[in-house]
Amino acid sequence: MTSIATTLLLCTSLVAVDGDTARCKPSGQLLRLLGEGVAGEYGVDAPEIGSHAKCDKERKLALLAKRRLKELLSRPGIRVSWDGAVDATPKHRPLVNIYLPSGEEIGKKLLREGFAREWRKGKKVDWCNE
Numbered sequence: 001m002t003s004i005a006t007t008l009l010l011c012t013s014l015v016a017v018d019g020d021t022a023r024c025k026p027s028g029q030l031l032r033l034l035g036e037g038v039a040g041e042y043g044v045d046a047p048e049i050g051s052h053a054k055c056d057k058e059r060k061l062a063l064l065a066k067r068r069l070k071e072l073l074s075r076p077g078i079r080v081s082w083d084g085a086v087d088a089t090p091k092h093r094p095l096v097n098i099y100l101p102s103g104e105e106i107g108k109k110l111l112r113e114g115f116a117r118e119w120r121k122g123k124k125v126d127w128c129n130e
Contacts, residue, residue, distance in 0.1 A: 011080065014073045014098070019046025019065025019115055020107065022073060022098065031080070032093040035107025035116070039085035039095045044107040045119035047127040055128035062127075065115040072109065077101035 011024040020033045037043030046069075047053065047062035079099045086092040098106045110116040117125045 014078065014080070016066050016070040016073055018049040018062055019069055019110065020044055021093070022069070030091055030093045031082075031096045031098075032087050033107040033110070033116075034085075034095040034097050035111060036097055036105050037107075037119070039083075040088070041121050043095070043119045044111055044116040045125050046110065046116045047125075053127075058127035061115075065110065068110065068113065068115045069106070072100065072106050073098070075100060 010027060011029075013025045014022040014031070015025060017023050017030065022031045022033070023029070024031060033044050035044035046065040047058045049059065049062040049066060053059035053062055078101070081097045081099065082094050085095040087095055100106060100109070107116065111118060119125065
C-alpha cells in the first residue's frame with residue numbers, strides 16, 4: 001500500500017478540483033489548501049462547487065475560485081509543503097501549503113484576492129448571504 005507521503009513525492013502535476021482543493025497527478029490524491037493556517041484551527045475556505053453549493057451565487061463564485069487556482073497551479077516551479085496533518089473528512093486529505101516560485105503561499109493569495117475566506121474552527125462561511 002502506498003502512503004500519502006509517498007504519493008505526494010510522486011506528484012508530477014497538480015489539478016484544481018475546486019477553489020481550495022487540488023488533485024495530485026498521477027495518483028489522484030486530493031490535497032486541501034491550508035493557507036499557512038493551523039490544522040483543525042484555521043485556514044482557508046473557498047465556495048463549494050456544483051451540487052455541494054447552497055445557492056447559485058456560491059456555485060458561480062466557486063467556478064471563479066477554481067479557475068484562479070487552476071491558473072496558479074499551472075505556473076512552473078510550484079512547491080508543496082506538508083507536515084503530516086490531514087483534514088477530518090473521510091478522505092483524510094493532506095492539509096498542504098502550496099508555494100509559488102516567488103515564495104508566496106497560494107491559499108493566502110486566494111484570500112487576499114477574494115477567491116477564498118478565512119476558515120475558523122466552528123464557523124461556517126456563508127457564501128450566499130454576503
